Amino acid sequence: MSYAGFKTLFPKSDLIGFAVLAVILVIVLPLAVDIFRLNLIGKYLTYAFVAVGLVLCWGSGGILSLGQGVFFGLGGYGMAMFLKLEASSPENTAIQSTPGIPDFMDWNQLTELPWFWEPFHSLTFTVLAIVLVPSLFAYIIGVAMFKRRVGGVYFAIITQAVAAILTILIIGQQGYTGGVNGITDLRTLNGWDIRSDEAKYIFYFLCVFLLFVCLGVAQYVRKSKLGRLLVAMREMEDRVRFSGYDVSNFKIFVFCLGAAFAAVGGAMFTLQVGFMSPTLVGIVPSIEMVIFCAVGGRLSILGAVYGALVVNWAKTTLSESFPELWLFAMGALFIAVVMAFPNGLAGLYSKYCEPYIKQKLKSFRAGRGGDVMAEGVAHERQ
Amino acid sequence: MSASNTDFVLAVEGLTVSFDGFKAVNDLSFYVDKNEIRVIVGPNGAGKTTVLDLICGRTKATDGSIKFRNRELTKMKEHQIVRAGVGRKFQTPSIYGDLSVFENLEISFPRGRSVFGALVFKRDAEVLQRVDEIADMIFLKDLLHTPAELLSHGQKQWLEIGMLLIQDPELLMLDEPVAGMSVAERRQTADLLRRITRDRSVIVIEHDMQFVAEIADKVTVLHQGKILAEGSAEEVKKDEKVIEVYLGH
Numbered sequence: 001m002s003y004a005g006f007k008t009l010f011p012k013s014d015l016i017g018f019a020v021l022a023v024i025l026v027i028v029l030p031l032a033v034d035i036f037r038l039n040l041i042g043k044y045l046t047y048a049f050v051a052v053g054l055v056l057c058w059g060s061g062g063i064l065s066l067g068q069g070v071f072f073g074l075g076g077y078g079m080a081m082f083l084k085l086e087a088s089s090p091e092n093t094a095i096q097s098t099p100g101i102p103d104f105m106d107w108n109q110l111t112e113l114p115w116f117w118e119p120f121h122s123l124t125f126t127v128l129a130i131v132l133v134p135s136l137f138a139y140i141i142g143v144a145m146f147k148r149r150v151g152g153v154y155f156a157i158i159t160q161a162v163a164a165i166l167t168i169l170i171i172g173q174q175g176y177t178g179g180v181n182g183i184t185d186l187r188t189l190n191g192w193d194i195r196s197d198e199a200k201y202i203f204y205f206l207c208v209f210l211l212f213v214c215l216g217v218a219q220y221v222r223k224s225k226l227g228r229l230l231v232a233m234r235e236m237e238d239r240v241r242f243s244g245y246d247v248s249n250f251k252i253f254v255f256c257l258g259a260a261f262a263a264v265g266g267a268m269f270t271l272q273v274g275f276m277s278p279t280l281v282g283i284v285p286s287i288e289m290v291i292f293c294a295v296g297g298r299l300s301i302l303g304a305v306y307g308a309l310v311v312n313w314a315k316t317t318l319s320e321s322f323p324e325l326w327l328f329a330m331g332a333l334f335i336a337v338v339m340a341f342p343n344g345l346a347g348l349y350s351k352y353c354e355p356y357i358k359q360k361l362k363s364f365r366a367g368r369g370g371d372v373m374a375e376g377v378a379h380e381r382q
Numbered sequence: 383m384s385a386s387n388t389d390f391v392l393a394v395e396g397l398t399v400s401f402d403g404f405k406a407v408n409d410l411s412f413y414v415d416k417n418e419i420r421v422i423v424g425p426n427g428a429g430k431t432t433v434l435d436l437i438c439g440r441t442k443a444t445d446g447s448i449k450f451r452n453r454e455l456t457k458m459k460e461h462q463i464v465r466a467g468v469g470r471k472f473q474t475p476s477i478y479g480d481l482s483v484f485e486n487l488e489i490s491f492p493r494g495r496s497v498f499g500a501l502v503f504k505r506d507a508e509v510l511q512r513v514d515e516i517a518d519m520i521f522l523k524d525l526l527h528t529p530a531e532l533l534s535h536g537q538k539q540w541l542e543i544g545m546l547l548i549q550d551p552e553l554l555m556l557d558e559p560v561a562g563m564s565v566a567e568r569r570q571t572a573d574l575l576r577r578i579t580r581d582r583s584v585i586v587i588e589h590d591m592q593f594v595a596e597i598a599d600k601v602t603v604l605h606q607g608k609i610l611a612e613g614s615a616e617e618v619k620k621d622e623k624v625i626e627v628y629l630g631h
Contacts, residue, residue, distance in 0.1 A: 225494055225503035228485050232478040239476040242438060243490045243545065244464035253497045 009223050013354075017302045018215070025208045035197045042204040042272045044312035045211055046072075049265025051293040051304035052211075052218050053258030058290070059298035060227060061254050062234030063151070067159030068262045068289050070166050071134040073281030075263025077170075077177075078133060080276035081117060082126040083186035083194070084178075103185070108175030117176075123190065130267045131260050138259030142252035149248070151237075160283055167282035182277025186270070194271060207268045211305070214261045218301045221257070230254060262289075291330065294337050297346025306345055387452045391416050391553055391583045392437070397446035399436060406432045408607035410446070414553070419575075419584045421594045421615075424604035425628050430587045431473065433604070434555050437585075438470040439463045450553060465495070469551030473558050473587075475538035479531030483522050483541060486530050487513045490545035512548060519577070520544035521570065536567035540574070547578055554578070555585045560593060572596055591619070591629070603628060 010018065029041055050068045057063045090099040096106040101113050119125045141162065145155055170177045178184070186194065193199060221227050229250055233240050241247045270276045279285065288311075296307020311333070318326050341348055392414040399407045407429045414420050422430050435441040437448055439460040448455040455463050464470075478486050491512060494503035517523045520540040525533065530541060539559060546554055559575070560568045568590075575584070575597055588594050594601060595615040603610040603624050610628075611621045618624055 221501070224501050225489065226497065226500035228481060228489060229500055231480055232486075232489055235478045235480060236476050238440075238472070239478070239542075239545075240489070241460050242440075242464055242470050242472075244461050244492060244495050244549065246459070246461045246495075249497050250500070 009220060014219065018212075018219075021302055021305060022212065025211075026205070030201075030204070035200055038204055039200045039272060040316060041309070041313075042200070042207050043269060044309050045207050045305070046265040046269040046272065047289060047292055047312060048211055048305040048308035049214055049268070050258075050262040050289045051296060051308045052214055052301050053261035054290060054293040055298055055301050055304045056218055056221060056230070056254050057258040058293065059300075060222060060234065061230040061251065063251055063255060064156045064290070065159045065255065065258065065286075066156045066283070066290060067161075067163040067286050068258065069281045069283075069286035070159075070163050071138060071259035071262035072266035072269070072285070072289070073166065073170075073276070073278070074134040074137065075130045075266030076270045076276040076280060077183065077266075078120070078126055078130040078263075079267040079270040080183040080186060081120040082123060083189060083270065084183050085113075085117065085121055086189070087185060087187045102178070102183070104178045104181070104183075105175055110175050114176050130263055134259045134263035134266075135256045138256045139252060142248075142255045146248035146251040146255075151251075160286065163281065163283050163286045167278045170278045170281065178277075180278060182275055182279070184275040184277075186274050189271070195274060200272065203268070203272045207272065210264055210268065214264065215301055215305070217257070218261075221254075222301070226250065226253075288330070291334050291337075293344075295333060295344050297344030297349075299343055300346030303344055303346025303349070310345070388413065388449070389416075390414060390449075391418075391451060392585075393447075393449040393452075394433075394437070395447050395449075397433075397436060397443055397448060399432060399441060399444045405607050407436065410604075410607065410609060412602055412609065412612065414583050414585065415599075416583060417579070417581065419579050419586065419597055419599045421586045421588055421598040421601045422604060423588065423591070423594060423601060423618075423628065424610070427606075428604040429607040430604055431557055432607075434470060434557055434585070434587065437463075437555065438468055461495075464549070464551075465492075467552035468555065469546035469549050469553070470555040471542050471546055471557060471559060473561070475535065475542050477530045477533075477538050477541050477545070479529065481530060482527050483517065483530055483533070484513060484526040486541055487516055487544055487548055490548045492549045516544045516548045519547065520574065536563045536571075539563065540571070543574065543578070551582065553583045553585070557587045558589065559586065560588070560590065568593065591615075595619075 025045075030038055033041070050072055054065070054068060057065055084102045088100065088102045093099045093101070093103065093106070096103065098106055098111045101110060105113070119129070141159070145151075145158060150158065171180045174180070188194060194203070229240060229245065233247055233250060237247055266276070266280070269280065292308040292311050293304050294307070295311050296305065297303030314329070315326055318329055337344060343350075390413040394413070395411045397407055397410040398405060410433065422433065424430050432441060436443050437455065439455065439458060443456045446456070450463075450466060450468060453466060455466070455468070458466070478489070481489070488505070488509060491509055493509075494500045513526070514523070517526055520543060522533075522537060522541060522544065525537070530538065533541060543556070543559065560571050563571060572593060575586075586597065598615050600613065601615050601618045602612045603618055603621070605627050611618050611624050613621075619629065
């Protein structure tokens with residue numbers, strides 16, 4: 001990419017934001033906390049994938065999905081199926097009446113691996129399926145809804161219904177899905193123990209890396225004409241349509257992209273937490289994901305990451321000491337965001353902190369800043 | 383029912399739309415020539431806006447045919463009609479408030495209209511030059527980087543007209559372009575309309591008869607979904623039926 005192209009993609013303030021987040025996630029947190037807490041942070045970050053997708057769909061495009069848990073879950077289940085098959089080798093499951101199939105299938109009197117589990121023996125297939133299956137599912141929902149011009153509240157309710165339906169389906173078909181317990185007891189990835197501290201460190205950094213890939217894609221989309229079109233559609237859909245655009249295609253695209261992000265997050269959840277269950281698919285987690293996005297700021301992709309981190313950190317801390325209080329706190333938080341600061345943390349930052357920092361920088365440059373910088377250059381030359 | 387091919391830019395024949403039995407437009411036929419400025423007037427509820435909605439595909443016709451350069455529009459989707467060369471301005475200014483004037487015009491620039499096209503769209507010299515040209519024409523050259531929501535009502539109307547001009551449509555449809563404008567703005571707008579209509583056909587809905595007389599080649603008076611009178615502004619003004627239902631004595 002040319003230098004000018006890079007400058008338009010990452011204006012200075014965005015670049016600093018990305019750099020600060022990278023320093024926090026890659027350097028500060030791994031040094032500051034132990035592996036148990038770092039693993040928790042890695043788990044929080046998997047929700048950030050969903051929140052970033054929601055910034056594109058909801059913040060930019062005005063498409064509120066209350067069913068992102070579906071895509072998070074599909075990605076997570078894809079990963080879990082692969083890991084479960086590896087954990088269910090005939091040697092490991094010799095005591096079962098049918099060795100070689102996952103334990104919950106054996107408990108449910110299945111005697112054969114269902115056909116749709118077969119391809120998940122392959123890691124390549126699994127990785128592809130993690131991204132493609134949820135995207136395809138989002139595409140089908142998108143075509144069915146957006147081509148018929150279903151939008152706004154109706155779309156939100158339908159996505160919520162899809163989340164409910166998928167949860168019921170997973171719980172009801174426990175022989176095929178592990179039911180309400182989910183898929184548990186995952187051990188190795190191609191023979192490598194995923195429960196070791198070393199694996200947890202690697203997964204944390206992989207998660208951060210993938211998050212930055214998604215952030216990069218999101219940044220590119222937002223800076224492209226498509227990003228501006230999303231904003232235009234949010235404000236005046238008819239004007240976009242009567243400017244020669246097929247509006248539904250753009251909605252389908254951004255919905256699929258959000259689903260793909262969520263799915264990657266889901267897969268990273270399975271790897272870091274070691275299980276996948278319907279409690280991460282249904283209505284409640286889907287709404288929580290919207291709250292992460294709202295708290296962080298639905299117009300800022302970086303804000304969404306901080307939102308996911310802060311809300312989940314608060315959830316863990318509160319739940320450790322006052323388990324029954326969390327739901328109330330969550331409700332209060334959502335009301336506070338909607339009433340008091342509709343653009344979330346990112347909105348607060350750009351309203352109060354950014355002008356302050358800019359002014360400080362200015363006076364710094366105007367004062368001794370010039371000399372310091374000149375000295376710096378001189379040092380570098382030496 | 384399909385109409386025969388003609389030399390007209392727009393040929394509307396037997397156009398009917400009924401909403402739950404109520405015929406908002408009833409067996410309407412009219413023809414618009416190349417480079418003609420046609421003004422549609424009529425009392426409230428006459429079906430003026432509905433006619434524009436039908437032409438641009440926002441409302442589906444119950445019966446009849448609309449041919450634009452001999453292409454049937456009634457079967458086409460909205461964005462296809464736009465791409466065929468029909469531009470439409472809405473009654474209330476429809477612009478994107480959160481985007482700058484420049485971005486508003488850029489989005490309307492007719493390139494990169496597919497998902498992939500929009501992702502790889504580049505602000506090249508052609509785009510910059512065209513946006514500049516249009517901004518100059520609609521009196522907004524100094525406001526290119528202002529958020530559109532900060533514009534005055536009249537400026538918003540101009541911006542939307544500019545968003546249509548950048549598409550270079552062969553048929554331009556304007557729904558009350560001077561409504562809510564100051565006298566000075568009206569004069570500027572009339573001037574603007576005269577300049578932009580030189581090489582395209584225009585359909586305008588307007589109430590202000592003085593403004594109508596100033597710009598119209600031909601006036602169509604609608605009443606209860608039907609044509610009451612058609613002719614030059616002078617002829618229409620003298621028509622007894624028009625005076626009766628619309629202009630008043």
